[in-house]
Amino acid sequence: MLKGWKDIPIGGIIDEPGKSREYKTGTWRVLRPILHEDKCVHCMFCWLYCPDMAIVIDSSGQKPKMVGFNYDYCKGCGLCADVCPTKAIEMRPETEFIEE
Amino acid sequence: MYNIDLKKAKAMTGAEAVANAMRQIEPHVVAAYPITPQTPIVEYFAKFVADGVVRTEMIPVESEHSAMSAVVGAAAAGARAMTATSANGLALMHEVVYIAASSRLPIVMPVVNRALSGPINIHCDHSDAMAERDSGWVQFFAESNQEAYDLTILALKLAENENVRLPVMVNLDGFILSHGVEPVELLPDEVVKEFVGEPNVMYPLLDTEKPVTYGPLDLYDYYFEHKRQQVEAMENVKKVFPKVAEEFQKISGRKYDFVEPYKLEDAEYVMVALGSTNSTIKYVVDWMREEGFKVGALKIWMFRPFPKFQVQQYLNGRKGVIVLDRSASFGAEAPLYEAVKSALYNVTIRPQMGSYVYGLGGRDILPEHIRSAFEDAISGNLIVDEQRYLGLRE
Incomplete structure (x- = not known):
């Protein structure tokens, strides 16, 4: 929830360190990556290439598994879909998800 | 109005x-670049630094853009920082002038008013200050050297108030005041030091216990809220300034306000102006009063925030209001006229109004010019949508 003008420090000053985590850059996204699990071979290419560390991994097993995306930070650049060797990631317009 | 004790005053x-x-004031940092007619301010101050009279860190920068940038950095660090400039120097600062205001840094800057190029001109008009009127700085205009001195001290306390936190520009007319000699009563050093006190520091960058970030990217999600805060800070100036002026009166005996009425009690025709021309207007008011004309003057001490309420209070019901502008707004009404006219939109009895542009590029303004404008008003010859000129060759 964004704060009103009376509840933020003056002058655009950020008054404590490490606050960028609270800044959800995912709102910039125009295209949303969708995972087709049946095609994914968990090669970790998407994880390696993602510039925003927005690929969610389950590393509890012997080999890490790709399980989805962190939409709070994914800006929809589409690099993951581009590098995916099995075409398991599809970029869909955000307009299709407005209801969510 | 104030009286100067000539025994205590010095010619300067x-x-x-x-x-x-x-x-x-002895600021921690002064960063400045010389430009006519501001130069002697920097020269005098550089001598104070060289002579060890002040402990200020003086940064002789390579341009005004750098001067304002250095002062912004120093103020963000938590230092008391000042600079001074004129005309094209102010224009070169322009980008950083906005950053100082929007970063809410209480910088005080005397501006020695000079015409903006081109063609190039070094003499007085208000085009430089008017180019910054929407920058978010508080703007004072001094009538005399005494006022320029007083307002510089007063400005510091206003700027640093925690409900204000805005930079303040103290405007003084180029050459007319900056190089003209008048009696000035300086306050004792210790009185000024006590008045300004220790700097009221907020969010200092050098406080490593509480790290802060200045100037982050501020997009459509918060920029608007920060601008709303600046609007509020300007509103707060209207509340804080009378208190600061009262404190200053206690140490100096001189009373400052948003505006200064002159012989207004029964005045039917009132002239409104900024800066040193007010002295000439007062002279003409006295001259015409001797002949029985009910004329008066309203000096605007604070141009930003614009003292709309006081302007309404003093001008409502007058027969004629003449506004003098020492700058033009090409394609629109002159800045002071526009502000006064807008303020009078909803008064109960609107006066007749007339706009007079004068003194561009240092063109002399004579008592006869001012009298002719008063005479236009007295003869019912003011036209609200007509801009006229004083001292211009047709």
Whole structure:
């Protein structure tokens, strides 16, 4: 929830360190990556290439598994879909998800 | 109005008076670049630094853009920081002038008003200050050298108030005040030091216990809220300034306000102006009063925030209001006229109004010019949508 003008420090000053985590850059996204699990071979290419560390991994097993995306930070650049060797990631317009 | 004790006063230029205010304030940092007619302020102050009179860190920068940038950095660090400039120097600062205001840094800057190029001109008009009127700085205009000195000291306390946190520009007319010699009563050093006190620091960058970030990217999600805060800070100036002026009166005996009425009690025709021309207007008011004309003057001490309420209070019901502007707004009404006219939109009895542009590029303004404008008003010859000129060759 964004704060009103009376509840933020003056002058655009950020008054404590490490606050960028609270800044959800995912709102910039125009295209949303969708995972087709049946095609994914968990090669970790998407994880390696993602510039925003927005690929969610389950590393509890012997080999890490790709399980989805962190939409709070994914800006929809589409690099993951581009590098995916099995075409398991599809970029869909955000307009299709407005209801969510 | 105030009386100067001539036994205590010293003859000095406006530049020397302002430099002495800076000496007494003794800011941590002064970054400046010389430009006519501001130069003597920097010269005097540089001498104070060289002579060890002040402990200020003086940064002789390579341009005004750098001067304002250095002062912004120093103020963000938590230092008391000042600079001074004129005309094209102010224009070169322009980008950083906005950053100082929007970063809410309480910088005080005397501006020695000079015409903006081109063609190039070094003499007085208000085009430089008017180009910054929407920058978010508080703007004072001084009538005399005494006022330039007083307002520089007063400005510091206003700027640093926690409900204000805005930079303040103290405007003084180029050459007319900056190089003109008048009696000026300096306050004792210790009185000024006590008045300005220790700097009221907020969010200092050098406080490593509480790290802060200045100037982050501020997009459509918060920029608007930060602008709303600046609007509020300007509103707060209207509440804080009378208190600061009252404190200043206690140490100096001189009373400052948003505006200064002159012989207004029964005045039917009132002239409104900024800066040193008010002295000439007062002279003409006295001259015409001797002949029985009910004329008066309203000096605007604070142009930003614009003292709309006081303007309404003093001008409602007058027969005629004449506004003098020492700058033009090409394609629109002159800045002061526009503000006064807008303020009078919803008064109960609207006066007749007339706009007179004068003194561009240092063109002399004579008592006869001012009298002719008053005579236009008295003869019912003011036209609200007509801009006229004083001292211009047709």
